Amino acid sequence: MGRYFFSAVFLRVINKTKIFGTAFAAVAALGQADAAKSDAAGMAFFEKNIRPVLANNCYQCHSAEARNLKGELFLDSKQGMLNGGESGPVIVPGKPAESRLLQAIRRDGKLKMPPRNKLSGRVADNFAKWIRMGAPDPRVANGGNPVKSKIDLEAGRKFWSFIPPDTPDTPEVADNTWPRGEIDRFVLAKLEANNLSPVRDATRHELIRRTYFDLIGLPPSPGQVAAFLSDTSVNAFEKVVDELLRSPHFGEHWGRHWLDVARYSESNGMERNFTYPHAWRYRDYVIDSFNDDKSFRRFVREQVAGDLLGRDKREPTDEELVATGFLALGPKPLNQGNKVLFKLDVVDEQIDVTTRAFLGLTVSCARCHDHKFDPIPTRDYYAMAGIFRSTDALYGTVNGQGNRQASDLHAIAGNEADRVEKTRKHDNSLYRLNGRLLIMEEEMREYREKGSNATGNERTRMRTLTRDIRDARANIKSLEKKSPDADYAMGVRDGRIGDARVLVRGEIRNQGQTVKRGFPQVMDGVKAYPISNRSSGRLQLANWLTQPDNPLTSRVMANRIWHHLFGEGIVRTMDNFGATGERPTHPGLLDYLAVRFVEHDWSVKSMIREMVLSRTYQLSSDTTEANAAADPSNRFLWRMNHKRLGAEALRDAMLATSGRLDRQPAGGSVVTKLGNVNVGRAQRQLSQMQRNTSQRSVYLPILRNALPEMMRLFDTAEPSLIVGKRNETTVPTQALYLMNNPFVIGQAFNMAKRVMDTAEGRPDGIRLAYELAFARAATDDEVSRAHEFLNSVAEEKDRPGQWTVLCQALLASAEFRYID
């Protein structure tokens, strides 16, 4: 059984691209001299005799305005005619006999155009004459001309983020007692230089709640809090940190951070929103990678080129294939009929996600013109475009109404036990279907024999049978085609290899020079391997991205980690390290972290550990007036930022507090159960399937334009965008959700039950409720006020009702939603 699951459609596409590719080469042979040949008379001839014919007979299918472009051929520009379509150039200036356009008009060959009405002999003679004249054509853009760029790369290389990080000297500080490690020295030096002093350290209560949420996205239980408080050993906190880093919930929380950047979603979004039933494998891959503390270098390499890492010496592993889902998950204009335009948009999306996620660079700005702010000329965009145009995205979806661009998927092996089970199931269903078909065919034969003697009932039955037999045959056919032991995953693989041409102003008809596949020139100091004409160049891209001297990859990731722990990045524009992004507040610290990251084999867990064990991380979130006046937005880190729980953590915390959290990994997705469908039609089914789920939020179905309500309201990442930093909004619709939504009320009820079951007497119950919700003890004042509150609702509510109302108030409070 082959690795890949080829479909007829796919092979057809490959063939098309092959021919299209050769067309490029043929055009390159044509000089620009042809354009010069055209004189005024030639132009007049064209205007009088050629243009009207083309416009009236050809543009409908062969122009930018064509509803369905046929044969990838544009006849509405000079360049388009010279480029030709999928079967090669259509005119050879000066040589009517070799011009296929003329053959088609004269209906000499296989190709007859226009398809319905034959053009008159006079018209054909005009075309012959025109081609003989050298095909003068004023409809010319600057296609074929070299693309000029005004970008000064040398100056660009001097921009801070393109200079490779170098281990900076640890700065001197006045107060040598404060810092615990290098990070603290960098921070304190800045504070001292700005006459700021750090606030007090966080209390143990504050610290443990913060660390639990930051590392695993869940609150500590009262028992875990108590254990930490009573642990008097010097390394008590270190032990907690290490335990959390080992927790399987770590990957669920940090994996979700990466899924924001990877615009992870289980549907296409856009104008035709089809499900991606196999997307969840990528989600689980990400979670597992963070749990395994996979080297970030390998993590990047797998996502960009997992299918190629075996280098023809071995088959790619399932894990490597699933990783490439990163490049396939994006939104796509599936209703686009023109395959070339479609591919260009997919490629653009891949360039965007690759460069922003790993490099913090907005290379896709250079699709239509040189980057306006960063030293990225258009040709760099097309150098990368060549890599992705040589790559086929495998994202599935069903070909059907509204989807003209369905694709293949990776077939993966799955594990051995699954495979045996699946083979058995597959055989069984084939056996069963075949049996049913036989019986139905037999019955049908009987009715047929009766002919006109069949009764009315029998005729009705025959109609039903005809339909059922047809369906059964179709099912058997598709089942036979499917490999019994295959699982499927989204991803990419190499397709038709070739360099891309610059599209001037991004327009498909306006083709400029061919650009060799490669990487942004501004970073040509980074070691890069040559791209052979046998490979797309993704492997080389993966290597280039993860070279130790790549100035951006390590910095960008270190900054992302910092952002999630401290609430703000050292560079606050997470996905933009370019000129329009912000400058680092602590450039030395960022370089130190980037270098450390690479030295520790790109270990995310080590990086997190070092940051969390710094004294800076362990500051309280208190404010002092002097500091607030001098540095109101805490750019110099004189305190811990007051962070808010993300949508997932808020929901998970409610479930954990109520005791209802299902801590098991989901092992799949409900979207797989929905199958290949249009999301709009599956909403009701989906909400029914989701009604009582208490799994962690990372496992909720993430469908574009149909996010789970709570996720959408509380600012989860918009899955169509690359989100390094989520929005943080505070709006009444969130308050309404917390006040009235049945999920919140349900969790309050469960929490109330837990409190009533565990605690004896009201004061103890109140104390327990506060501990569960805030991981801290209630003050006496708080206990008495809660007591009063319970009394005040007693006239309307019985005991469980009173406790529910109180617990809901705690879940809805700001303290529950924020991390000190």
Place this chain on the structure above:
Amino acid sequence: MDSALPGAAGQRGIPLYRLTSQQRLAKRGLAPDKNRTMNNWNNSTCGNHRYLLSRRDMLSGLSAGFGYMAFAGISTAQAAASTPLASRRPHFLPKAKRVIFCCMRGGPSHVDTFDYKPALARDEGKQLPKFRNRELMPSPWEFKQHGQGGLRISGLFPRLAEHADDLCLLNGMHSSVPAHPQSFLQLHTGSFQFVRPSMGAWVLYGLGTENQNLPGFISLCPPDNVGGAQNYGSAFLPAFYQGTKIGQFNQNIRTASLRNLDNQQVSGKLQRKQLNFVQSLNRDLLDRKKQSSQIEGVIESYELAFRMQSAVPELMEIGDESQATLENYGIGNRATENFGRQCLMARRFAEAGVRFIEVAHGNWDQHRNLNSALTRNCAATDQPLAALLRDLKERGLLDETLVVWGGEFGRTPHIKQNDGRDHNSTGFSFWMAGGGVKGGMTYGATDEHGVAAVENRMHFHDLHATILHLLGLDHEALTYKYAGRDFRLTDVHGNVAHDIIA
């Protein structure tokens, strides 16, 4: 404590039905802020590049955050002045303060409604060179001239035609793609290739809202397909600019409501007690933190939510409208009931200060049975639309409310099957009314058969530019920085149709 809280008890007394509508709204705290009259705007901010302030930035400018202010009993209008949704000055003197967009999903046939094409009758049955095997079909409906401007409107819209002198027909519309999903998205967001904020979100971002007790952008019964939530989404704009959806497409609007407004578990009185308790917890935290715009934001959001909880259902409950008004909108008549209710709600939301309201009707995709389906659609919408214009006018709101009508494209003048027309994005009709637009005017034209726009052509980008302009916003200056560059609704396109502005 209670009496100091806006929206709390103490608002009852005089029965609401004894008051005028403005008084009623004021009573409920629903009236728009009347201090900001049109005359207050001036040109001083014209062309200024405006940035979005973060909540934190704005609050840091105040000596005390609004959490304190609300509890000190200071009016919420003042407190609200610092929220991201606070009413903001446009770039220049606006003609309109708000928009009601009547979105006709499916692509209404322009040659049967607002674009009179006598040549179709002359050339009936003939084929155009570009469209072989398809015969031109004249409109089965008669066009008559209406109003002082002599607008030609088909017999499908008799009631609306009575308002001809308020209508500005835009007959030179065109868009990029003759496919529903793309064109519908482009109509709403300007783009069908990329995920971009919707028109309403941009407007809300530009102007804020006049009533803090209500969502600033409401989409009534929007379709789930053809781009779904993207059509009222905020994409990279902060989420508070996204549209609030009420009801499902083609759902009976009577049964629709804003989500999470109801709580069956507790009485209103008990919920207020519970909310007071939540707020006391929040204030404790604020005291401990000394200063936190985030927590102030939470405190404020609860008060707004509590007020919204009563404001929205009251606005959606139309029992206080007179019988005559209900009849005007066709409520009570099966054919017009649903869209009539939508239009009436749109008027109520407009009156209460909602910035952008979209109402939807469909399906207008008549590939076959043009005669019956188009007749039915027009019958369902004609009277409500006419009533909306009349009602707005009677209340003095039409001048400051821009009403826009149209769909994702128009239809071909020729037919493939009997009695059906196909998609046509090269030429079709919209109309506008009120909001500073000239009435009794036809702007733009298609060719003699209605295939393509040839005169005063208006793309969706131009439509967007014009709508923003009428609201006092320069479409080139209304930008938002995302992913390293400035984005705008009209991207690199858009021309304002100055000729239609009164």
